[in-house]
Amino acid sequence: MKRVLLVVVVLLLALAGWWLLRTEMPSPVSPSANRLDAAALKDPSLVAKGEYLTLAGDCASCHTAQGGARFAGGRVLPTPFGNIPAPNITPDRETGLGEWRFEDFWQALHSGRGRHGELLYPVFSYTSFTKVTRDDALAIFAYLQSLPAVHQPAKPIGLEFPYSVRNSLKAWRALYFKEGEYVPDSSKSAAWNRGAYLVQGLGHCNECHAPRDSLGGSKSNPSLSGGQIPAQNWYAPDLSTQANGGLAGWSEQDIVDLLKTGQSTRGTAFGPMADVVSQSTQHMHDDDLRAIATYLQSLPARAPAVVETSPLDTKPVLAQGAKVYAERCADCHGRDGNGVPGVYPPLNGNSSVNEPSGINAIRIVLLGGFAPATQGNPRPYSMPPFAQQLSDSDVAAVVTYIRQSWSNHASLVMARDVIENRHTPID
Structure with missing residues (x-):
């Protein structure tokens, strides 16, 4: 029933979007903007600035398929409404940004519109990128245009009806998208x-x-x-x-x-x-x-979390969890849950342990924990997976024990929660 109602809502949004979109066309690009592209994009300092900004924006993570050429697209981004492949943003003329002008790129980043004025799906985070300044956008574009061109055609978008109706995005944008560059707060440093x-x-x-809500809109307050x-x-x-x-x-x-x-x-x-x-x-x-x-x-304090109490007797679960923890976890994370600084992370007061759903702790116990290799920590310690060694009830018990020990006061997890996440892929 909920799915039927959601489809009805999406269809209504699509109709509203079509009505609003009929008279709205993208602004024409001025001849001076075309001259800007050719005149400015070769500046080495601008290209270097753009390279840094693409790193800060983590652009390569989405626009690079596993084992594929950097920025050539092809990585499939999952959404609750279907899969959307990231496009090629190298300067290939047929399959990338080779024919794009800066104004096209600015329109995509700032307004969430493609080169021909089409509405872009918000899996491309223009709801945030709209805040990027025009100067920074120009630098990013200059860097992307400096890359080797890679010919890689786009994969088809995997959205099913009614989510494939682009016109519905007009109404979605009216609800969730506020266009505009970041405006500095003069009262702040x-x-x-x-x-x-x-x-x-x-x-x-x-x-x-x-x-996010059922329509994929982000709640920012x-x-x-x-x-x-x-x-x-x-x-x-x-x-x-x-x-x-x-x-x-x-x-x-x-x-x-x-x-x-x-x-x-x-x-x-x-x-x-x-x-x-x-x-x-x-x-x-x-x-x-x-x-x-x-x-x-500077972010404000939050209201205290409301932890649901269980009508069940949790003592046997906690005792089972304590046993598993002593056997499998305490050698690294310590009996006090404080870990070893610089080696094994603390579980006591850990935000990933105490988050409301319990998903993070469940998945790390099942699949292992793999910290990134970085220049500052080139050989991080990893946690082995326990999916083959622990039953669903054991995982639920040890995660519950961790979430309710020391200074932690998070809700318990159930074996059904473990079952739901046992076969979920990492990405």
């Missing part, structure tokens, strides 16, 4: 504004670290409050360092260390975040990482 610009815009952090990543079954934690935040108690250095090396005294990057660190943040300047930390530390 330069570092805060730089961090806000990177987090809100190019870094597009809220695309993962925020809950409060900002960066954490949410399950659609179709990937990982939970991106709340990023506030204030009371009840996912990073409560984290220092500026803790945040910088995690982004630079994949590991800090407070936690380790696993899952999708490990890829972000490996491909993006480890390459960023320390000043930018500290600016990000400054901004995250």
